[in-house]
Every structure is written in structure tokens, then in C-alpha cells.
Amino acid sequence: MHALDFPPPRHHAGAETLRQEVRAFLAREVISRTPLLRSDSWNGFDADFSRKLGAMGWIGMTWPKQYGGHERSAFERYVVIEEMLAAGAPVAGHWIADRQSGPTLLKFGSEEQKQTVLPRIAAGECFLCIGMSEPNAGSDLAAVRMRAQPVDGGYRINGAKIWTTGAHYAHYMILFCRTSGSAEDRQAGTSQFLIDMKTPGVTVSPIIDMAGQRHFNEVAFEDVFVPASAMIGTEGNGWKQVTSELAFERSGPERFLSSYTLLVELVKSLGPAPTGRAAEAVGRLVAHLLTLRRLSRGVAVLLEDGENPQLQASVVKDLGASFEQELPEIARLLVSGAAGEKSTRDFCLVLHNTVLNAPTFSLRGGTREILRGIIARGLGLR
Amino acid sequence: MTETLRLVVDAATKAFADTFGPERLREAAHGAWLEEGWAVLEELGLPLALAPESAGGFGLDVEEALRLVGIAASHAVPLPLAETMFANHLLARAGLAIGAGPAAVVEGAAESGLLLSRVGDGWRLTGVSSPAPWPSSLSAIAVVVKDGATARLARLAPDHVTVGEIAATLTGHPCGRLHVDATLSTDDVASLPTDLPPDVAQRGGAALRAIGLAGAIQRVVELTTGFVSERVQFGRTLSKFQVVQHDIARMAGQAAAARAAADLAVEGFADFDVVRIAAAKARTGEAAGIVAAIAHQLHGAIGVTEEYTLHHLTRQLWQWRDEFGCEAEWNEKLGRLAMSGGGAGLWAWLTAV
Numbered sequence: 001m002h003a004l005d006f007p008p009p010r011h012h013a014g015a016e017t018l019r020q021e022v023r024a025f026l027a028r029e030v031i032s033r034t035p036l037l038r039s040d041s042w043n044g045f046d047a048d049f050s051r052k053l054g055a056m057g058w059i060g061m062t063w064p065k066q067y068g069g070h071e072r073s074a075f076e077r078y079v080v081i082e083e084m085l086a087a088g089a090p091v092a093g094h095w096i097a098d099r100q101s102g103p104t105l106l107k108f109g110s111e112e113q114k115q116t117v118l119p120r121i122a123a124g125e126c127f128l129c130i131g132m133s134e135p136n137a138g139s140d141l142a143a144v145r146m147r148a149q150p151v152d153g154g155y156r157i158n159g160a161k162i163w164t165t166g167a168h169y170a171h172y173m174i175l176f177c178r179t180s181g182s183a184e185d186r187q188a189g190t191s192q193f194l195i196d197m198k199t200p201g202v203t204v205s206p207i208i209d210m211a212g213q214r215h216f217n218e219v220a221f222e223d224v225f226v227p228a229s230a231m232i233g234t235e236g237n238g239w240k241q242v243t244s245e246l247a248f249e250r251s252g253p254e255r256f257l258s259s260y261t262l263l264v265e266l267v268k269s270l271g272p273a274p275t276g277r278a279a280e281a282v283g284r285l286v287a288h289l290l291t292l293r294r295l296s297r298g299v300a301v302l303l304e305d306g307e308n309p310q311l312q313a314s315v316v317k318d319l320g321a322s323f324e325q326e327l328p329e330i331a332r333l334l335v336s337g338a339a340g341e342k343s344t345r346d347f348c349l350v351l352h353n354t355v356l357n358a359p360t361f362s363l364r365g366g367t368r369e370i371l372r373g374i375i376a377r378g379l380g381l382r
Numbered sequence: 383m384t385e386t387l388r389l390v391v392d393a394a395t396k397a398f399a400d401t402f403g404p405e406r407l408r409e410a411a412h413g414a415w416l417e418e419g420w421a422v423l424e425e426l427g428l429p430l431a432l433a434p435e436s437a438g439g440f441g442l443d444v445e446e447a448l449r450l451v452g453i454a455a456s457h458a459v460p461l462p463l464a465e466t467m468f469a470n471h472l473l474a475r476a477g478l479a480i481g482a483g484p485a486a487v488v489e490g491a492a493e494s495g496l497l498l499s500r501v502g503d504g505w506r507l508t509g510v511s512s513p514a515p516w517p518s519s520l521s522a523i524a525v526v527v528k529d530g531a532t533a534r535l536a537r538l539a540p541d542h543v544t545v546g547e548i549a550a551t552l553t554g555h556p557c558g559r560l561h562v563d564a565t566l567s568t569d570d571v572a573s574l575p576t577d578l579p580p581d582v583a584q585r586g587g588a589a590l591r592a593i594g595l596a597g598a599i600q601r602v603v604e605l606t607t608g609f610v611s612e613r614v615q616f617g618r619t620l621s622k623f624q625v626v627q628h629d630i631a632r633m634a635g636q637a638a639a640a641r642a643a644a645d646l647a648v649e650g651f652a653d654f655d656v657v658r659i660a661a662a663k664a665r666t667g668e669a670a671g672i673v674a675a676i677a678h679q680l681h682g683a684i685g686v687t688e689e690y691t692l693h694h695l696t697r698q699l700w701q702w703r704d705e706f707g708c709e710a711e712w713n714e715k716l717g718r719l720a721m722s723g724g725g726a727g728l729w730a731w732l733t734a735v
Binding site: 004006008019082086087260263264265266267268270272274276278279280281282283284286287288289290291292293294295298312315318319369371372373375376379380381382 | 607610611621624626627628630631632634635637638639641642643645646660661664665668709710712713714715716717718720721722724725726728729732733735
């Protein structure tokens with residue numbers, strides 16, 4: 001057996017029934033979205049859509065019922081999220097909470113935190129953001145300087161987080177920062193907090209990305225007081241908690257399906273009788289996609305079995321990002337026609353949106369370099 | 383893993399390691415047929431692994447038995463084991479006799495082809511076949527041939543054929559077309575079972591190569607990981623250089639993708655599903671090129687000598703990615719199938735695989 005073995009996908013009868021229900025729902029709810037909007041993928045925000053999804057029971061699916069969850073399998077959740085991605089549904093609102101913040105709270109949160117937040121997340125009414133990166137702590141997360149200073153009854157927090165996706169609509173942030181020592185202490189002395197974004201002293205400012213959109217924010221904390229009960233898990237255990245969370249962040253099909261709309265528009269543009277060159281290029285993308293999906297469903301098996309899929313998830317994310325960055329490079333050479341022409345209008349809009357977002361595919365959620373370092377460590381080289 | 387499979391896999395792994403050392407691999411790469419090596423495979427019963435138990439097989443599922451193809455490839459076994467397993471599998475499925483010795487599956491050569499016709503109570507088969515491995519060493523040849531609208535399978539003996547020109551291969555293992563002029567009894571010809579496609583020779587060959595490529599790729603990654611962990615330059619092992627670590631990580635990613643693709647080939651083997659096999663052959667072929675290049679770069683000059691296993695493994699990768707359809711061919715086929723339902727139908731198509 002090899003360290004990097006992926007279990008085969010496990011058949012789950014209920015998951016395929018569910019798939020048809022999800023498709024019927026999406027056919028109603030996403031039909032009016034233009035290809036360009038769909039190509040925003042999990043960056044697309046629509047609070048009403050998140051609420052409807054919550055009402056269907058498709059957020060927090062694997063969580064215990066006592067916290068608003070539905071106690072369904074990782075395979076059923078997988079079906080829901082891959083169907084959302086393929087349809088270009090606007091899932092950004094609840095995405096981060098469903099994927100990683102909820103599981104983090106379930107694992108490490110206090111009873112009060114779980115009861116306050118999880119049922120609202122599962123209902124699609126409560127959105128979260130993640131405060132990890134700082135101006136001087138990107139890939140090197142252990143270099144965080146932001147500090148929560150113990151004071152009477154709680155902590156006073158000062159500093160700034162950056163590249164915080166969705167901070168402008170999030171109700172809470174899961175903050176990773178220092179509670180003791182200094183940046184030189186690295187992983188030691190770090191903790192996580194659940195921060196209500198309405199707390200006085202928290203200021204959110206927009207950062208506009210290459211596609212002209214606002215997903216990122218800078219979040220400043222100025223003498224922000226939080227009660228001791230805002231701590232998630234144990235003081236000083238932040239690094240361990242955050243790496244467990246990153247395994248969730250990296251393990252999903254959004255790491256190779258976020259530009260799927262471009263493939264759809266490419267196939268539409270090529271029509272029913274593609275040239276040999278076009279068929280070959282699309283076939284190659286399809287072969288990669290089928291392989292990635294198989295690997296990714298293997299990761300779902302590991303999650304269902306309660307194992308840590310960090311290594312396997314890193315492989316899928318690395319391969320997936322390369323695939324997603326190749327896709328626009330290949331697509332642009334196969335379709336001729338300007339953005340102004342009716343027949344290629346949607347293709348061009350989606351292509352441009354994907355080209356402008358592509359650089360981040362191998363940055364967000366762990367850079368290519370970080371992932372390859374993790375894989376090399378898993379193989380015993382580090 | 384079932385107990386039977388474990389026993390077979392353990393015995394095969396040990397036999398491959400003991401029998402096919404660098405010296406034997408070198409001889410085979412110069413075109414020598416390893417008779418003693420073949421006897422070891424026969425003794426273990428491996429050529430019948432894909433045949434039903436009643437025909438001498440182990441009683442393994444097809445999916446289990448195909449594991450042996452990947453393991454043999456990882457040892458660069460320079461004998462037509464997969465080809466023989468496939469021939470015996472097809473012959474048994476068509477109800478024809480199976481014998482000992484190496485065998486292969488061929489079809490008509492692309493340009494001239496084979497002609498099957500009724501002669502009295504029997505059959506006559508003439509023409510030129512597609513290339514067969516180790517053509518002068520085969521004991522039996524399974525021929526997939528069209529008889530009008532019906533696809534049939536014929537079983538040939540060595541004296542039914544003369545070996546044509548030996549083709550160049552990257553492995554150095556001989557491969558050549560067979561000139562066929564055979565009068566056959568009804569015992570040697572059967573209808574191809576209707577659940578098998580007429581291009582089963584190509585699809586089956588591609589599936590087996592995909593599985594073999596993934597097995598060999600895995601071994602190449604292991605050899606390279608081992609090498610960089612031991613080789614010292616500039617005062618430290620190569621594995622301590624970040625650029626080397628990232629190259630190994632890339633190889634490991636390609637190996638994982640190749641294994642997943644090979645699993646698709648395994649799933650697709652029973653009914654020779656064109657979609658799974660196309661994706662598998664194209665993806666493993668692509669991974670083979672990437673992995674071979676990185677492996678040689680990291681090994682430095684030691685990787686090229688014929689005394690070192692990598693030499694034989696990468697020659698095998700380069701040969702196999704071209705056999706039974708290269709990436710371009712299968713990707714185009716896959717692309718046309720995937721696009722047949724248009725952009726809107728693509729997702730339902732993908733998730734049905």
C-alpha cells in the first residue's frame with residue numbers, strides 16, 4: 001500500500017436518487033442565470049438561494065440533527081455540492097460555513113457556539129468567513145501577528161486580516177490569531193475565535209480582483225473586545241485546529257469544477273460536428289475530468305470513514321488547479337469569434353471571466369507550492 | 383482483497399522479482415525470448431488468470447485478475463503475459479479451446495485485413511493481421527475477424543501463420559504482423575459473443591495497456607523517490623532540495639491520476655466500455671510521458687543504463703502509450719462521445735461514467 005492510495009468510489013443508492021432531486025431543484029432555481037453568472041461558480045452570492053437550499057436540507061447535511069444537520073452521508077453531500085458546481089448555482093453565501101467552519105465548530109466548538117450558530121448555518125441564514133491570511137502571513141500562516149490579548153472577562157484583539165472572502169456578507173468570522181508569544185514562536189501560541197462581525201471595532205474594506213469583482217476584503221480589528229466564550233477549542237491549540245480545517249477546505253470537487261461552465265460553453269460553441277482537433281482537445285479535458293472526479297470521490301470515502309484526507313486532497317487540488325488553468329488556455333484556441341458576435345457572445349464572456357480568475361486557482365486554499373510540499377512530506381522526503 | 387487474490391498476488395510478485403532481474407530484462411530488450419521466465423509464469427497459472435475456473439483459471443473476478451497486469455508491468459516483465467491472459471479470456475468467452483503457451487489477440491491489419499470464408503464444413507482465413515507481440519514465440523493466436531455482418535473469433539496455431547517483417551519497438555521486444563493462410567475446423571471458429579464489440583481487440587488491448595502503464599508509472603515513482611533519498615550531491619541528499627521535492631510531488635500526482643484512470647479501465651474491461659477505456663488509455667498515456675521525463679531528469683545519467691531497471695520501465699512506458707491507440711486517437715474518440723449530447727447534456731453524461 002502506498003501513502004497516496006485513493007479508495008475507489010463507494011456506491012450509495014440514496015445518493016443517486018438524491019441527485020435527481022437536486023437536478024430538479026436546480027432546473028427551477030438556476031434556470032434564469034446567464035452563463036456568465038454561472039461561471040462565477042462558488043463565488044456567486046445569493047442569500048435567497050442559500051435559504052432555499054437550507055430549506056431543502058442540503059446545507060450541513062452530514063451534521064447531527066441536534067445542531068440542525070441531517071445526518072446524511074459524505075456521499076450524499078458530495079452529490080449535492082458537485083451538482084451545485086456543475087449548474088453554476090450561487091452558493092457562495094453558505095459555502096465556507098458548510099465546507100469548513102461548521103465542521104470546525106462541530107469538532108472544537110463549545111456547546112453554546114454549536115447551538116447558536118450551526119442550526120442557522122444549516123438553515124442557510126448564517127454565513128461565515130475565515131480570518132487566516134495577513135499582510136505578512138500568506139502561505140506562511142504560522143507567521144501571523146494579529147493578537148488577542150487576554151483582558152478581564154475575555155480578549156482584546158488588534159490587527160488586520162486580508163484576502164478574506166465574503167467578509168462583507170458574513171455574519172461571523174472564524175479568526176486564527178496569536179494568543180501568546182510572538183510570530184517567532186510560529187505554530188505555538190495560536191488560537192481560534194468565533195467573531196460576530198457586528199462587534200464594534202471590526203471594519204471590512206473591499207479589495208477588487210482581476211475580474212472587477214469584490215470577493216476579497218481586508219478586515220481590520222481595532223480594540224475589538226470578545227468574551228472568553230468566543231474562543232473555539234483550546235487556547236494554544238489553534239494550529240492543530242486550523243490544519244484539520246484546511247483538509248476540509250482542500251478536499252472538495254470545487255478544486256476542479258469551478259470553471260466547469262467554460263467547458264459547457266466550449267462544447268456548445270463547437271457544435272454537433274467538431275473538427276478532429278477540437279474533439280481531441282475536449283476529449284483530453286474530459287479524460288482529465290473523469291479521472292479527477294474519481295480521485296475526488298475517493299476523498300469523499302476517506303471523509304465518510306472519518307480519516308484525514310490531507311494528502312489525497314492536496315493531490316486532487318494540485319491536479320485540479322492545473323486542469324482548471326489549462327482549460328481557458330485550450331478553449332481560447334478552439335473557438336474563433338469576437339465577444340460582440342451573437343453566436344460566441346456567451347463563450348467569450350465566460351472565457352474572459354475564467355481567464356481573469358484563473359491565476360487564483362493555484363493560490364486560494366493553499367498554493368501549488370504548499371501543496372507539493374505537503375505531498376513530498378507525505379512521501380517521506382521532508 | 384480476497385484470500386485467493388492475496389495468494390496469487392504474493393506468489394506473482396515474488397516470482398517477478400526473482401525471475402526478471404536487470405540481466406534478464408537486458409536480454410529481452412535485445413530480442414531474446416525468455417523461455418525459463420515463461421515457464422515460471424505458466425507454473426503459477428498466470429496466463430489463465432482471466433479465464434474461468436472451468437477453463438483452468440483461479441476463479442478470480444475479472445477485476446481482481448487484472449491486478450496482475452499492473453504488477454507484472456511494475457516489474458517490466460518482458461513477456462506477453464497480459465496479451466496471453468486477454469487471448470485466453472476471449473477464447474473462453476467464445477467457447478473455444480485454451481491451451482498452454484503464449485498467445486495474443488489480433489485483428490485484420492489496417493490496410494489489407496483478413497478474410498474469413500466458409501469452405502465445406504470448415505473455414506478458411508487468409509490475409510495479414512495487426513501486429514502481434516513476440517510473433518515467433520506464440521502458441522496460439524486469437525483472431526477477431528468480420529464475416530459479413532457477423533464478428534467471429536478464430537483460434538490459430540503457429541503453423542497457420544508466417545511471421546512478416548518485424549517492426550521496430552521502443553522496448554526492443556519483437557512485434558510483427560502475421561501472414562495467415564489457414565484452413566480451420568468449426569472447433570476453431572466461433573461467433574464473437576454479442577456482448578463484445580467488433581473492435582474488442584483494440585479496446586481490450588488499450589485497457590490492458592492502461593492498467594500496465596499505471597503499474598509501471600507507480601514503480602517509476604517509487605524508484606525515483608528511493609534514488610533521490612539516497613543520492614548525495616552538494617553535501618545533502620537530492621530529496622532535501624525543494625525543486626526535487628516538487629518534481630516528485632508532480633510525479634506522485636500523475637501516478638495517482640494514472641491509477642484512477644486504470645481503475646476505469648478495469649471497470650470497463652468486462653463489457654469493453656469504450657468511454658472508460660478511452661479515458662483510461664489517454665490519461666495513462668499522458669501521465670507516462672510526464673513521469674518518464676521527470677524520472678530520467680532526477681536520476682541523472684544512471685537512469686539510462688540498461689543495467690538499471692528504470693531504463694526498461696521507461697522504454698516500456700514509451701512503447702505502451704503508443705500501442706492500441708495513442709492519446710490523440712482515444713481523446714478524439716472520447717471527445718466525440720462526450721460532445722454528442724451537447725454542452726447542456728455533458729454533465730449528465732460525465733456523471734453516468
